[in-house]
Every structure is written in C-alpha cells, then in structure tokens.
Amino acid sequence: MSDSKLLIVEDLHVTYNTPTGLVRAVSGVSFELGHEKLGIVGESGSGKSQTGRAILGLTATGGTVGARRLAFKGTNLLNASERTMRQIRGGGISMIMQDPKYSLNPVMTVGSQIEEALLIHNRTSKRVARERTYEMLRAVKIREPERVYKTYPHEVSGGMGQRIMIAMMMIPEPDIIIADEPTSALDVTVQLQVLAVLDDMINERGMGLIFISHDLNLIASFCDRILIMYDGRVVEECNAAELEQAQHPYTRGLVNCLPRLDGGQDELPVLKRDPSWLTTPGATR
Amino acid sequence: MINIEGLDVVFGHGKNSFHAVRDVSLRVEKGQSFGLVGESGSGKTTVLRALAGILERVARVSGDMTVAEETQLRHRSQSFRRRVQMVFQDPFGSLHPRHTVDTILSEPARVHKLDRIEQRVVHALEEVGLDASFRFRYPHQISGGQRQRVSVARALITGPEIILLDEPTSALDVSVQAEVLNLLMRLKREHGLTYILVSHNLAVVAHMCESLSVMQNGSVVETMSVQQLREHSSTMPYTQQLLTASLGYDRTAIDAFEEFA
Numbered sequence: 001m002s003d004s005k006l007l008i009v010e011d012l013h014v015t016y017n018t019p020t021g022l023v024r025a026v027s028g029v030s031f032e033l034g035h036e037k038l039g040i041v042g043e044s045g046s047g048k049s050q051t052g053r054a055i056l057g058l059t060a061t062g063g064t065v066g067a068r069r070l071a072f073k074g075t076n077l078l079n080a081s082e083r084t085m086r087q088i089r090g091g092g093i094s095m096i097m098q099d100p101k102y103s104l105n106p107v108m109t110v111g112s113q114i115e116e117a118l119l120i121h122n123r124t125s126k127r128v129a130r131e132r133t134y135e136m137l138r139a140v141k142i143r144e145p146e147r148v149y150k151t152y153p154h155e156v157s158g159g160m161g162q163r164i165m166i167a168m169m170m171i172p173e174p175d176i177i178i179a180d181e182p183t184s185a186l187d188v189t190v191q192l193q194v195l196a197v198l199d200d201m202i203n204e205r206g207m208g209l210i211f212i213s214h215d216l217n218l219i220a221s222f223c224d225r226i227l228i229m230y231d232g233r234v235v236e237e238c239n240a241a242e243l244e245q246a247q248h249p250y251t252r253g254l255v256n257c258l259p260r261l262d263g264g265q266d267e268l269p270v271l272k273r274d275p276s277w278l279t280t281p282g283a284t285r
Numbered sequence: 286m287i288n289i290e291g292l293d294v295v296f297g298h299g300k301n302s303f304h305a306v307r308d309v310s311l312r313v314e315k316g317q318s319f320g321l322v323g324e325s326g327s328g329k330t331t332v333l334r335a336l337a338g339i340l341e342r343v344a345r346v347s348g349d350m351t352v353a354e355e356t357q358l359r360h361r362s363q364s365f366r367r368r369v370q371m372v373f374q375d376p377f378g379s380l381h382p383r384h385t386v387d388t389i390l391s392e393p394a395r396v397h398k399l400d401r402i403e404q405r406v407v408h409a410l411e412e413v414g415l416d417a418s419f420r421f422r423y424p425h426q427i428s429g430g431q432r433q434r435v436s437v438a439r440a441l442i443t444g445p446e447i448i449l450l451d452e453p454t455s456a457l458d459v460s461v462q463a464e465v466l467n468l469l470m471r472l473k474r475e476h477g478l479t480y481i482l483v484s485h486n487l488a489v490v491a492h493m494c495e496s497l498s499v500m501q502n503g504s505v506v507e508t509m510s511v512q513q514l515r516e517h518s519s520t521m522p523y524t525q526q527l528l529t530a531s532l533g534y535d536r537t538a539i540d541a542f543e544e545f546a
Contacts, residue, residue: 043460044458187485188324188485188530188531189526189527190324191530192535193539193542195534195539196536196539196540216459217532217533218533218534221533257460257462257463258488259463259466259486259488259489259491260488260492261487261488261514261531263511263515268463268466268467269463271460
C-alpha cells in the first residue's frame with residue numbers, strides 16, 4: 001500500500017536543547033501523504049512549521065530530529081546524505097514560505113531566480129530554461145511574463161511575489177509541495193486567487209500538498225484532510241468537510257471561538273485548555 | 286459622538302504625493318461600535334490616525350471633524366487626548382521593550398497629571414484581567430495576548446470615552462483573539478465606551494460592531510448596518526466580493542473575482 005503514498009511520517013520528534021532545558025517542538029507526529037491536499041492547522045507554537053521543516057531537513061541548528069520512519073517515495077530521509085537531500089529539496093519536495101519579501105533574493109531578478117531553480121535540477125540550455133520560465137509565469141497567471149522576468153522582488157506586489165514563489169517551487173516539478181502559511185500576508189481576495197493558482201497546478205500535475213496554516217476556515221475549505229496540532233502532537237485528524245463535527249475538545253474549542261459573520265453570539269466561547277491533552281496519545285488513524 | 290465630514294489626507298508633495306483618503310464622511314453615535322473594513326492600502330488606518338490627530342506633522346489633512354460636540358482643530362486639546370485613546374495592531378511594536386508594564390501604564394497618567402497613579406495602574410490591570418504581579422514585568426516576559434491586554438489597559442488609564450482600535454486582534458491566535466474581543470465587549474458595556482474598529486476581518490467586525498463602512502482606494506464604497514452585511518443585502522460589487530472571499534475557498538467563485546482599481 002505504501003507505494004501510492006508519497007510521504008510517510010511515523011513518530012516524528014523534533015527537540016531543541018536550550019539553556020533552560022529541552023524543548024519538545026514536535027513529539028510523536030505520524031501521518032501519510034498521498035496525492036491530496038493535507039492541511040496542518042494549529043496555533044503558534046503547536047509545532048506545525050517545525051513538522052514541515054523537519055521533513056526537508058531544514059531544522060535549525062541545535063535541533064534534533066528523530067523518527068521511527070520518515071520516507072519520501074521509498075527514500076529514507078533520516079539517513080540520506082546531504083547530496084541526496086539537495087536533490088530532494090526542490091526536485092522532490094519543495095517549500096513555499098510565508099513572506100515573499102523575505103524569501104526571494106533581493107539582488108537577483110525574478111526571472112533568474114526561477115531559472116536557477118530549474119537549472120539546478122534539470123539539465124537544459126539557458127534558452128529552454130528561459131522559455132520554461134515564461135511559461136511558468138504565465139501558468140501562475142502573471143500577465144506580462146517578459147516584463148516580470150526582468151523585475152526585482154521589491155518591484156512586485158505581495159500577491160505577485162507569492163505567485164513568483166509558487167512558480168519557482170513548481171518549475172523543477174516536485175512531487176510534494178509544503179506550503180507554510182503561503183498566503184497569510186495577503187489580502188483575502190488576493191489570497192484566494194493565489195490559492196486557486198496553486199490548487200489548479202496541484203490537480204493538473206497530481207502532486208501532494210502539505211498546507212500549514214493557523215486559519216481554520218481557510219484550511220477547511222481548501223484542503224481534503226486536516227491534522228489538528230496542539231503542543232507538538234496531532235490531537236485529531238478529520239476530513240476537511242467534517243471539521244464542524246470534530247470530536248476533540250481542542251478542535252471544538254478552536255472552531256467555536258471564531259467570531260461568525262452570521263452573528264448570534266454575545267460572548268465568544270473561550271478555549272479552556274485541559275492538561276490531559278498533553279498526555280493522552282495522539283489521534284487514532 | 287464622532288462626526289467626520291469630507292476628510293482628505295494627502296501624504297507628500299507634488300509628483301510624489303499620495304492621496305490616501307478621499308472625501309470620507311462618517312458618523313458614530315455615543316456607545317456605538319463602528320467598523321472600518323477594507324484591504325491593505327484602502328486608507329482605513331489613515332482615517333483612524335487622522336481622527337486621533339497624529340498625522341498633522343506628516344500629511345495634509347483637511348475636512349471637518351467633530352468629537353463630542355467639539356470641533357477639532359489642527360492641534361488637539363489636552364482633554365481630547367485624554368478622552369480619545371488608541372490600541373494598535375502589533376503588541377510587540379507598540380509597547381516599549383525597556384519599560385516595565387508599570388512604567389508603560391503610568392506614563393499616560395503622568396502626562397495627564399492624574400492623581401493616585403499607583404491605584405489607577407493596579408485597577409487598569411484588574412480591568413483587563415491581569416493581576417498586580419504583572420506590574421514589574423517587561424513586555425518580552427509576557428505572551429502576545431497579555432501584551433495586548435496591557436495595551437488596552439494603557440488606553441483605559443486616562444478614563445477615555447472613545448477608543449480607536451486598529452486591528453487589535455489580527456496578530457493573535459484565534460483562541461486569544463476570542464478572549465481579547467470578549468474583554469473589549471465587556472469594557473464597552475461597563476464604561477459606555479464608543480469604539481471605532483479597523484479590521485480586514487469581516488467576521489470580527491460583524492461580531493463587534495453595529496454598523497460599518499467599506500473602504501477601497503481611500504474612499505468609502507458603502508456604509509451599512511451589520512444586519513445588512515449579514516443578510517448579504519449589499520448592493521456594491523466590491524463589498525459582495527469581499528464578503529464572498531471571507532467565506533473561505535471556493536474555486537468557482539474565484540474565477541468571477543474582478544479587479545477593483
């Protein structure tokens with residue numbers, strides 16, 4: 001069965017050794033990813049971004065990653081050489097970061113950055129690479145690819161910057177995209193337009209997506225399946241459409257404490273944290 | 286309580302000038318909460334800052350503003366500054382990193398020459414649900430939600446009638462957002478406060494306010510009651526699109542989105 005799975009994560013732990021003691025950022029996360037859109041939702045500090053980074057071996061120095069199994073299409077990522085990891089990063093699994101302002105190289109033109117991503121993973125001529133870059137910019141709904149190719153990141157808007165980032169991550173044709181709050185810095189309408197671009201490309205190419213966000217409504221409407229994380233663990237897993245029927249008190253608390261457009265609440269129910277959530281084993285699968 | 290007529294704000298001069306707010310008028314009754322919504326760059330925060338009187342040095346502000354039956358001149362009176370307070374978006378940037386909570390809270394009281402400062406500080410902390418042990422901590426020693434409570438306490442200390450809220454919860458987790466919104470609602474009830482709330486989140490505005498204005502490119506597109514917003518009875522395409530977008534991801538709806546420039 002594991003053949004159809006792109007990624008298998010079993011009992012993933014990320015710990016940081018700090019002057020004040022051991023910090024467990026992720027403690028025992030397990031999931032599998034197929035050709036689907038998987039959402040990871042949680043509040044700040046829940047370990048959702050740390051999970052994404054650990055998969056790509058991007059855990060900051062001082063952090064230790066351990067797992068029973070961490071496999072991408074049969075390749076064990078835990079003992080992979082740095083050389084293999086470099087091929088997987090970008091070529092097999094790539095990551096879209098939150099803010100294009102900080103994640104694009106400010107002194108390289110947009111076009112050469114996208115091209116670089118392609119040339120590192122594929123052997124093609126400069127001319128073909130440039131054509132592919134234009135094509136990619138068109139695919140992310142950028143109207144004048146020839147003009148945008150020559151611009152620098154500071155000359156484009158946030159929405160366009162994020163489309164450029166998607167283009168750059170898509171061009172080596174990875175199997176998995178990890179998107180860490182890819183649209184949180186954008187206005188709502190722009191956010192949805194950028195997600196539509198991402199959605200269409202994932203469907204066309206049959207990729208897997210891990211979508212990390214704090215926005216419950218967005219994840220529920222965009223993804224197929226959701227993992228809810230709390231304090232480094234997955235407390236619940238459910239189908240996106242069934243979030244309203246979620247069982248775990250933490251998930252229920254998160255859903256309920258959102259103000260609703262249709263109103264009807266005088267006071268918002270406040271989430272009461274139960275210490276037992278920290279000790280009970282994670283969600284059953 | 287608040288009446289703004291034909292407000293215009295222009296930053297810069299000549300070729301480099303930017304017309305941030307164009308002919309905005311709004312009216313807020315005493316004890317009401319009024320929402321200003323719009324996307325980034327729509328001018329909603331600039332309206333709030335112009336009303337607070339903190340733009341005069343950096344921009345050309347014109348139009349008539351009346352607050353509590355007092356016409357506001359270029360230089361605001363001391364009593365205006367006491368009666369109108371502001372809470373900012375980012376609790377990390379708006380509290381002095383090297384001042385203790387006690388210093389942060391007593392400063393406005395000292396500026397306005399109030400008496401019994403220590404009692405006021407303790408009382409303000411109590412009002413926002415923090416105990417007196419927070420007085421001698423620094424901002425970096427407390428959580429984001431607690432920091433935003435300190436910002437609210439700082440606004441309360443002068444005994445204001447109007448609080449201007451600029452995205453007060455958008456930097457917070459949803460569970461903390463719920464606590465801060467509940468706190469703001471309770472304070473409004475207990476003190477009869479008037480709020481203007483700037484937010485990009487329609488659900489937050491629908492929860493907190495009775496009426497709202499939708500802004501786009503510096504102008505008010507539409508002013509309506511929250512009831513009308515809930516019933517989707519808006520007539521303006523821009524408002525309708527914003528409303529659709531705030532309901533979540535819907536692939537087919539997105540293709541119908543228009544560019545409003």
